[in-house]
Amino acid sequence: MGDDSEWMKLPTDQKCEHKVWKARLSGYTEALQQFQRITDEKSPEWGKYQGLVKKFVTDSNAVAQLKGLEAALAYIGSAHVASRTVGEVVSGVVCKVFNQPKARAKELGSDICLMYVEIEKAEAVQEELLKGLDNKNPKIALACVEVLRRAVSEFGSKIISLKPVVKVLPKLFESREKAIRDEAKMLAVEVYRWIRDALRPPLQNINSVLLKELEEEWAKLPSSAPRQTRFLRSQQDLRVKFEQQQQNEGEGGDDGDAAPAVDAYELLEAVEILSKLPKDFYEKIEAKKWQERKEALEALEALTKNLKLESGEYGDVVKALNKVIGKDTNVMLVTIAAKCVAGLATGLRKKFGTYAGHLVPTILEKFKEKKAQVVQALQEAIDAVFLSTTLQNVSEDVLAVMDNKNPSVKQQASLFLSRSFRHCTPTTLPKSLLKPFCVALLKLVNDSAPEVRDAAFEALGTAMKVVGERAVNPFLADLDKLKVDKVRAPEPSAPTKKGKPAAPKGTAPTKAKKTESKELNEAELSPEVCEEKAAVVLPASCMQMLDSANWKERLAAMEEFHKAVEQMDSKEMPCQALVRMLAKKPGWKETNFQVMQLKLQVVSAVAQRGSFSRTSALAVLEAVLEKVGDVKCGVRAKEALTGIAEACSLPWTAEQVVSLAFAQKNPKNQAEALSWLSNAIKEFGFAGINVKAFINNVKAALAATNPAVRTAAISLLAAMYLYMGAPLRMFFEDEKAALLSQIDAEFEKMKGQTPPAPIRGCSKASGGEEADAQEEEAEGGEDVVDLLPRTDISDKITSEMVSKIGDKNWKMRKEGLDEVAAALSEAKFIKPSIGELPVVLKARLADSNKILVQQTLSILQQMATGMGPAIKQHVKGLGFPILTVLADSKNTVRAAALATLNAWVEQTGMKEWLDGEELSEELKKENPFLRQELLGWLAVKLPTLRSVPSDLLLCLPHLYSCLEDRNADVRKKAQDALPMFMMHLGCDKMNKAAAKLKPASKDQVVGLLEKARASVPAKPAAPAKAAAATSNAVKPATAATALPGQPPLNMVQNPEVIGGFPLSSLVKKPPGKAEEDRSGPIFTLVPNGKEQRVKEEKSLKVLKWNFITPREEFVDQLKAQMAQCVAKWLMEDLFHSDFQRHIKAISTMMEHIEAEAEATVSCLDLILKWFTLRFFDTNTSVLMKALEYLKLLFVALSNQDYHLTEHEATSFIPYLILKVGEPKDVVRKDVRSIISLLRRVYPASRVFPFLMDGTKSKNSKQRAECLEELGCLVGLCGMSVFQQTATKALREIAVHIGDRDTAVRNAALNTVVAAYNVCGEQVYKLIGQVLPSISGGSSHEESVSNINLIISQVASSDAKTSIQGLTKLVLAGKLAQETSPGVLKDLVHALLTLILDPRHQQSSGQSQLIRSVHVSNVLSPSLNPSALLMLLQEAYNSTACSPEFSEMVMKCHWRMIKLLPEKVEALYLDRILLDIHNFMKLFPKEMLKQKPNDMAHRTVRTLLHTLYRLVGPKIMDHLSLIENRSESDVEAHLKRAMKHSVPPPSQMVCMEVLIDLID
DSSP states (O other): OHHHHHHHTSOHHHHTTOSSHHHHHHHHHHHHHHHHHOOOTTOTHHHHTTTTHHHHHSOSSHHHHHHHHHHHHHHHHHOTTGGGGHHHHHHHIIIIITTOSOHHHHHHHHHHHHHHHHTTOHHHHHHHHHHHTTOSOHHHHHHHHHHHHHHHHHHOTTTSOHHHHHHHHHHHHTOSOHHHHHHHHHHHHHHHHHHGGGGTGGGTTSOHHHHHHHHHHHHHSOSSOOOOOSOOGGGHHHHHHHHHHHHHOSTTOOOSOOOOOOOHHHHSOOBOOGGGSOTTHHHHTTOSSHHHHHHHHHHHHHHHTSSSBOOOOOHHHHHHHHHHHHHOOOHHHHHHHHHHHHHHHHHHGGGGGGGHHHHHHHHHHHTTOOOHHHHHHHHHHHHHHHTTSOHHHHHHHHHHTTTOSOHHHHHHHHHHHHHHHHTOOTTTSOHHHHHHHHHHHHHHTTOSSHHHHHHHHHHHHHHHHHHOHHHHGGGGTTSOHHHHHHHHSOOOSSOOGGGOOOOOOOOOHHHHHHHHHHHHHOOOOOHHHHHHHHHHHSOHHHHHHTTOSSHHHHHHHHHHHHHHHHHSOGGGOOHHHHHHHTTSTTGGGOOOHHHHHHHHHHHHHHHHHSOOOHHHHHHHHHHHHHHTTOTTTHHHHHHHHHHHHHHHOHHHHHHHHHHHHHHSOOHHHHHHHHHHHHHHHHHHOSTTOOHHHHHHHHHHHHTOSSHHHHHHHHHHHHHHHHHHOGGGGGGGTTSOHHHHHHHHHHHHHHTTOOOOOOOOOOOBOTTSOBOOHHHHHHHHHSBHHHHSOOBOOGGGSOHHHHHHHTOSSHHHHHHHHHHHHHHHHHHSSBOSOOTTHHHHHHHHTTOSOHHHHHHHHHHHHHHHHHHGGGGGGGIIIIIHHHHHGGGOSOHHHHHHHHHHHHHHHHHHOSHHHHSSSHHHHHHHSOOHHHHHHHHHHHHHHGGGOSOOOGGGGGGHHHHHHHHTOSSHHHHHHHHHHHHHHHHHHOHHHHHHHHHTSOHHHHHHHHHHHHHHHTTOOOOOOOOOGGGOOOTTBOSOOOOSOOOTTSOOGGGOOOTTTSOOOOOOOOOOOOHHHHHHHTTSOSBOOOTTHHHHHHHHHHTTSSOOSOOSSOOHHHHHHHHHHHTTTBOHHHHHHHTOSSHHHHHHHHHHHHHTTTTTHHHHHHTHHHHHHHHHHHTTOOOHHHHHHHHHHHHHHHHHHHHTTOOOOHHHHHHHHHHHHHGGGOSOHHHHHHHHHHHHHHHHHSOHHHHHHHHHHHTTOSOHHHHHHHHHHHHHHHHHHGGGGGTTOHHHHHHHHHHGGGOSSHHHHHHHHHHHHHHHHHHTTHHHHHHOOHHHHHHTTOOHHHHHHHHHHHHHHHTOSSHHHHHHHHHHHHTTGGGGGGSOHHHHHHHHHHHHHHHHOGGGTSOTTHHHHHHHHHHGGGGTTTSOHHHHHHHHHHHHHOSSSOHHHHHHHHHHHHHHHHTHHHHGGGSOHHHHHHHHHHHHHHSOHHHHHTSSOOHHHHHHHHHHHHHHHHHGGGGGGGOTTSTTGGGOHHHHHHHHHHHHOOOOOHHHHHHHHHHHHHO
16 A cells, blocks of 8 residues: 555656556546546647657556557547657557457557547558558457558548558458458458549459459449548538538539549559560561561560559660551551550650650551551550640641641541540640641641541541630631531541540442452352463462472472562452462472461461452361361461451351361361460450351360360350350350359359450451441440340240140140240240230239249240340330239249349339339239338339439329338338438428328328438449440450550540659760760769768758658759769669669779779768668669678778768668668678678777667567677777667667567677676676666566576576576576566576586586575575476477486476465466476376386376365366366366365375475
8 A cells, every 4th residue: 555655646647657557547547537628739738748648558557558548549639749649659559559359449549540640640640550561460460451441431532542552452362361351352342432443453463253252342332422421630621511411411412522533553553664675675676587576576565564664764665666667567566566655655654755756757657557457556556655745746747747648647647636636625725736737637628538538527626626616717717618517517537435546447338338249249260260360460480389399399489479479569469369379289288387387378468468358268268277276387377367357357257267167077176266266256356246156166166075175165155255244154054064164164254354455357348448437336336135146936926825825724824834935945035026925924923823923934034034125115014014923922922023023124224114103003002012022122223223214203102101001011111212212302302292191191201201311322423434345245345555444545634634754855875975985984073072962961951861761852862963973874874774784883883993092982972872772672683792892892991091971871871780681691791791891980889879770670680680790899899889878778788688589689698798798797787786676666678688687697608607697596586487487497497407517516616506506496486387397398308308307307396396385376377287288288197107207297296286285176267278178187187186185195295205305
């Protein structure tokens, strides 16, 4: 009580720091009350507790900590100085609160974090929480994820930065802890709620199963924009507005602040691709062989698919691509190069703008190319490039090609302008820029080519929409009215849905029809005519040697043939004659694979370049197919098939290929043909494919005996599933279960994927022109369900079948329904004409036989799936009768009716069901089952609709009637549906309808309406246009390169607004000049340059060199400073993005280190700063080279007797010490060498503080190395290195003796020993004596450190040191109780080893040592029995222990047992019983009996019986730590002791005798 009275008199703030937990608890309670009383947030009282808040949350006592958390929360919410404590308090919460078992503590910790967010400290809180995610304790990581989720949910994406959160999500998904993974999924769902599809790109590489689960969760989210529910202190006006909106929310109450749109690009991590380019990229892209150029381009294309690229020097890459686009004759390579340009521009955005001027003229000139895929790729490229620059920058290039002679160039330039104008505003398209464009376009509206005129009209019309008619009309004064009208309402030159670029025009519809007729009707030429036509265009030598018996001559002939085709004018190419010449003997039976490959290449070239008809295709298709499975010629054969498909359309070619392949018997050819087709579908798209014909062939393939054919068929189905979706599976329901499971597995992989953008597919006209683009658009716009061939089953609905369905006999009715089901199953997809079936099926829905009702419902469900959207026309006749079945009393029947109803709605949509009076008439019926099912169904469907027909009002009277229904379920369903009706009809209309009710009913309904008003859901948002394409849509996705979740090219935001860094100009140096520059000095001696830099840093004119990780501004500052005194060519290497250049720069500096010693010293501060940047690089080669240079540098400085300035030391040494914790030994070794060299140029006493700071690191290797270095400094320099801080420093070092890491403990001990060797006994005064530390109230940590230090002395191999340690240990008293069992076990082990060590037997100090050991028996009462049990277990488990040692361990046990009565109350019995249990489990009685004596087992039993004798039956309550206690020998022994209640057994008496003998 005396102690209590002392702390009770203390002021509150001192109680909060008291060592007694009750005092702290009282202090926290008083502080909480005081905080609640203070009304002034700027009261001086708050300042008293500013430094104590961290202790509030990190209190070691759980009870006190809970009250401290409450006080901290009150403090943070009210004090104006609370924001200054955020870092230390949140860090304390993360480390010391989130690992607590009490839920209340975690809850308060979370509230504290969120309160800091509320007081404008979101960034600091988020930083600490993200650090907590890396904590090894899963409880802490889980709590951090939960708090992050709550913060995002309550404060929204405006307050909580989502980029770092999104960055850690993939790592959280890979956590070993399921709870963390589940919480991470919830966090991902919450983030998706705020940023929607912007979250998809950063998560594109996570596990597909997990991504599918997330997709399902995301789909459940409401489409309405989320709102912030908790506000910052500076947002109180928003809070008031939000509360008012909640009160006044009604019909139009959805005008609140929406969540900010998030650009997915900003969430992505930039990828560095320049260093990943192949080493021979630039050589290959200049190679003569197109295959090598293609290989280089494909490598680059793969890299440019990264959605965000890191900035760098792309000048050489752009130059190479520009050359390919402008000069390469291979159109395939031009296409790939254009895609690379588009990828670079999209990934770099504004940072690519500096290269736009090089590319735009080349791309515009290349539009003379007529191939659709090339033009499309060029359009994508130039559109992506435009977004990185401005219209002003490209205006001259565009105007330069507006009078080009080629109509395609003029057309595409105009279309490019039209698309570019859409990104402009009146501000970014001023009159000065508009005028030259309008003048040029007005010239083109009179062009002779119609496609050029149309494109010009479109561009002028777009400009008019952007800047207004008033700005454009002055330029249209000379145009006639007809042309002005075309400008005002231009016909789009190509579909603009989903941002698809305009396809090249140039083929009028009439020409397309002629092309089609030629493709179908071209006459077959005779061999003579073919030879005659071929002789005109082929060299004579080629014609002569085609049928030569010498394969080399045939090879030479085919090479000439191929070269001639490549150089031939496409309009004069006799395609049929050329391909038929390939059949000239030996023809397609050619045995030399080189000749055969060239033949296939010729087919491909003729098909791509000439007017290739289907007649020509049929002449070679079968021969090409025979080679598609060939190992050497298969690739060329597939290229030929692709060329034919481009010329003759994929649908036609595919039918021919599949039918011919399965007419052959070669399974290899069949498998490869199917493989080609699955790839072709992805390249061409799915438009026009005859699905039914394919299905039959695929079924044949699935039944094949060859596994490769079956695998190829399943892969083809997967490709078709991308476009057709779920309806495809209906065709395979009759397959075997095993095969169906394989198909389902492939379909599952495709779910959620969108069809790739087609890169091929325009049919060629006879003159080399593309087929009609309008036809392609019409086909592409159809839904895949409409492409499916449908069967007319009206002829199968016979009068006999109808009469059966209406028969009086239920068996006949069932037979009729079976026939209908069979007809539907056979047809799969049906036309809407079904004869008299609706009438008879409607009658069956009211059948008295419930089995037939359910069968009818199943048929109707099947019919909806088979008929598709066309089922709409049967809603009135067959759909609404389904609702009547909901009145059935059987649950199974009603469930079947609901399933059928949903199947119909899936095809028809809800509008058909809400129109008219039918729905209200059904609701009017007073059937409780019907009403509750129908209302429940409406409550689910209505929230998903954006609008409803006005006829829904007709349902209101019946809805109000249901609110008063006698059936409780009906009333509940009606109340659930009220908010959904109110969502669409509004409060006013529903109140007006309620006003017409009787007074008694009115009051009740109005009350329910008021209650429902609070839970009205928000209307779903309008679907994004870009998301209109679904997985089952045939129309290909946009070909424009854009990030997922971003608008397409024609909808992208104004390029002036798109964020980006300032663009630097591209500088290209002549190679020779760079070599000349390298001959001069690398450093320039600037007088007083170093002093000036120090002054600028002190006066804060520049940034102080102090950071955790170097930011861009530090790099820029250093670059600017070094530019004044470092050679320009060396600067390029020093700050280059390629690490090889860094190594080169360091090598150069090493070469000049002696020659330029004076200049090196003059800019030494800058050199050292540059090397600190290299410490943060991840490349080991650079790091090792840097350390090598630094060693040479410090040796050179030492030789010059140079001493580092304070400025140089503080800018370098802290970052060097970071690397001492590097995991690689070779790095740590070099760093240690540099630190030892540092002592030559910088005082050891000044290095000492840096090393002390290094001991505070979280990196255990760094702590250990710093402590080792401290020990070396003390050993070499003595106590002078401590200067005035010896006591504080040594105590901090001693704390590390208790570190969990062995290396750190040893290093700390060595350092203290080094201090002891220098100053002797004085070290104890400096650290603090053990005994005074107990009575004087020093901290628990210091006490433990002291006892551990003394124990280490005991364990010393030196007898004198051990005696000193033992003497101090005797004085330690109660402090030994604070030491862990493991440490005590080591102590006893050391004592016994000393006694038994033969080296001490003849020693003069033997008697003193033995006396010290016996004196240490005073410690026996304090020694934990657990420690002795651990030692006993170790002695008997190890073969290395001598019998003498085991005997000594036993004697220690006996002495401890004798002293148990004095100390039994202080023992942790649960732990001791667990240790006894573990011993008995490890050494069963049978095992010990095999040993020479079982004394150990008898000793343990004696200990157990002694404990029972001292504690009594209550000892059974201390078995809590033992799992499966009923199976434990401990419980069995204790029960026997309780049962007999007799004195200890005889062996115990023997033991007591032995103990007395020991004494």
